[in-house]
Amino acid sequence: MKKSIKFFVLGMMLIIIAGCGSQGEAGETDSIKIGSMFELTGSAAAYGTSMNNAVHMAVAEINEDGGINGKQVEVIEYDTKTDETEAASLTTRLGTRDQVAAIIGPATTGSMQAAIPSANTAEVPIMSPTATDDGVLTDSNGDVHPYAWRTSFTNSFQGSALAQFANDELNAKKAVILSDNSSDYAIGLTETFGTIFDGEIVASENFSEGETDFSAVLTNIKDLDFDVLYVPGYYEEAGPIIKQSREMGLKQPILGPDGMGNEILRDLAGAENMNDIYYTSHFVVTSEDPAVQEFVSNYKDEFNIEADMFTGLAYDSVYVLKEAIENAESSDPKEVNEALKDITDFPGITGTFSFDEKHDPVKTVNIIEIQDNEEVGVYEVDPNF
Structure with a gap:
């Protein structure tokens, strides 16, 4: 019995030592x-x-x-x-x-x-x-x-850039916002755009994640006088919005954030509808x-x-x-x-950057222009807000 106890204690010590060794620092x-x-x-x-x-x-x-x-x-x-x-x-x-x-x-x-x-x-x-x-x-x-x-x-960084782009490059005086009201991402983008945009927000409509039929809300804005349609959201909803708005006859430029930057957007929108589309990007594939x-x-x-x-x-x-x-x-x-x-x-x-005191990268915002389903232009914007 004593011999068994001795070997048991020795075995437990070896297990403990091995366990301690496995918990070393990542650098070791x-x-x-x-x-x-x-x-x-x-x-x-x-x-x-x-x-x-x-x-x-x-x-x-x-x-x-x-x-x-x-x-x-x-x-x-x-x-x-x-x-x-x-x-x-x-x-x-x-x-x-x-x-x-x-x-x-x-x-x-x-x-x-x-x-x-x-x-x-x-x-x-x-x-x-x-x-x-x-x-x-x-x-x-x-x-x-x-x-x-x-x-x-950040969202405010790109929301500000999109508003400045609408002001300076598109010379927009009136905008309609069609935003995902179920997303903090979209809500923040909407708030910043509204603050920085120099013109008038003639209408602000909403949708929720997962929606696929936007005919009712697009009908509400179809006959309004506006220069740009701002769609802060992700590609899953932005794609059908582009498709249905173009099929309904809305020809105004459509602006959106980085959430639109996925190839699936083109599939959902349809190649024939990808005209006058502008969205922010951290990366320019055609660079x-x-x-x-x-x-x-x-x-x-x-x-x-x-x-x-x-x-x-x-x-x-x-x-x-x-x-x-x-x-x-x-x-x-x-x-x-x-x-x-x-x-x-x-x-x-995705650009040269440094980290600031908030652990955010400091960089410019690229805005991609899509015409005839092709990337035809890139605008660099340094937001001021």
């Missing part, structure tokens, strides 16, 4: 782990899947080039299922059990807001490529969340920048689909984290987070 492992946490299923899957693809492509490039600080990078991938509770839970899992150096994702504002408290608790930086709501990186007191970052510009063209070509070759601004933002997120890890000379999450604060003039394919 043989590889550098980065979490990829996107909406691979659910209503935002079109965004999440493309961004997850871009993360994997960037990591493959980095590994082929020797890794970061001499270590290969490992992607720990999870599906948030476009569910905020799942996003919060996965953040905890990545930051504690998986011990990643940083987390990229999720795509949507709601999921990012749900995930941030878990990231703060785990003390691991979380970077959303596309959570654009102004308040997502700050708490109820207006204080910046210490571990939350993004590579996209002559060799780095952009190489990314676009490689992404198409790898995944057999076109790159867009969402893929570009996710790709930049990987590389800006690479720079932070290199500068920190560590993959310890706390040290990586500190290094992100000193990132300046980062040469991303």
